[in-house]
Amino acid sequence: xxxxxxxxxxxxxxxxxxxxxxxxxxxxxxxxxxxxxxxxxxxxxxxxxxxxxxxxxxxxxxxxxxxxxxxxxxxxxxxxxxxxxxxxxxxxxxxxxxxxxxxxxxxxxxxxxxx
Amino acid sequence: xxxxxxxxxxxxxxxxxxxxxxxxxxxxxxxxxxxxxxxxxxxxxxxxxxxxxxxxxxxxxxxxxxxxxxxxxxxxxxxxxxxxxxxxxxxxxxxxxxxxxxxxxxxxxxxxxxxxx
Numbered sequence: 001x002x003x004x005x006x007x008x009x010x011x012x013x014x015x016x017x018x019x020x021x022x023x024x025x026x027x028x029x030x031x032x033x034x035x036x037x038x039x040x041x042x043x044x045x046x047x048x049x050x051x052x053x054x055x056x057x058x059x060x061x062x063x064x065x066x067x068x069x070x071x072x073x074x075x076x077x078x079x080x081x082x083x084x085x086x087x088x089x090x091x092x093x094x095x096x097x098x099x100x101x102x103x104x105x106x107x108x109x110x111x112x113x114x115x
Numbered sequence: 116x117x118x119x120x121x122x123x124x125x126x127x128x129x130x131x132x133x134x135x136x137x138x139x140x141x142x143x144x145x146x147x148x149x150x151x152x153x154x155x156x157x158x159x160x161x162x163x164x165x166x167x168x169x170x171x172x173x174x175x176x177x178x179x180x181x182x183x184x185x186x187x188x189x190x191x192x193x194x195x196x197x198x199x200x201x202x203x204x205x206x207x208x209x210x211x212x213x214x215x216x217x218x219x220x221x222x223x224x225x226x227x228x229x230x231x232x
Contacts, residue, residue: 033219040124040224041224042119042206042223042224042225043208043222045220050217058219088158090160097217097218098218099210099218100148100165103150103162103165104152104162104220106159106160106161108157108158108159
């Protein structure tokens with residue numbers, strides 16, 4: 001079934017540790033996104049990539065980095081995790097960066113707890 | 116600044132009742148797009164509808180309908196004859212133009228809808 005795969009499903013991480021959340025899509029979508037979802041705040045964009053080889057900062061990029069070496073993969077790295085990064089992380093993709101014409105498809109999320 | 120407000124944090128109704136979820140937005144863009152997404156208890160986010168700022172016609176899809184009014188900056192979502200399977204968190208979102216012709220979505224905080232049998 002075509003879609004977005006995120007791993008791990010959940011993780012408990014000690015503060016100060018490095019962690020990479022994985023995201024892979026098989027729809028050949030050009031654009032990919034990382035959001036965090038926090039209660040009462042909705043979803044906030046962390047980083048995005050309009051096409052392989054390019055990335056951009058979203059609303060809340062601090063403490064996170066991404067790379068887009070190919071079309072399918074868009075990993076999100078927390079270099080040194082802090083408790084405020086406890087959240088549910090969603091990876092999403094769209095056929096093009098023109099999200100008004102190509103709706104977002106979401107993965108099932110990664111629930112991260114930083115202790 | 117762009118903003119989406121979903122003032123109803125949680126709504127609870129009995130099955131078969133009609134229910135309306137409110138969405139009010141603020142934008143400086145002359146052209147923009149509005150979206151509704153559904154997040155059922157399983158957690159995934161599912162696209163429901165997209166509406167551009169030039170099209171104020173209401174839209175109906177089965178039991179779902181959307182009322183877009185630019186005069187009040189609102190894009191409300193109504194479920195008719197609600198069912199237990201409609202229980203979910205519903206998000207309203209607004210497109211925002213970024214630099215370099217990129218776009219992002221600005222999301223409301225979501226409304227949790229509980230349909231009781």
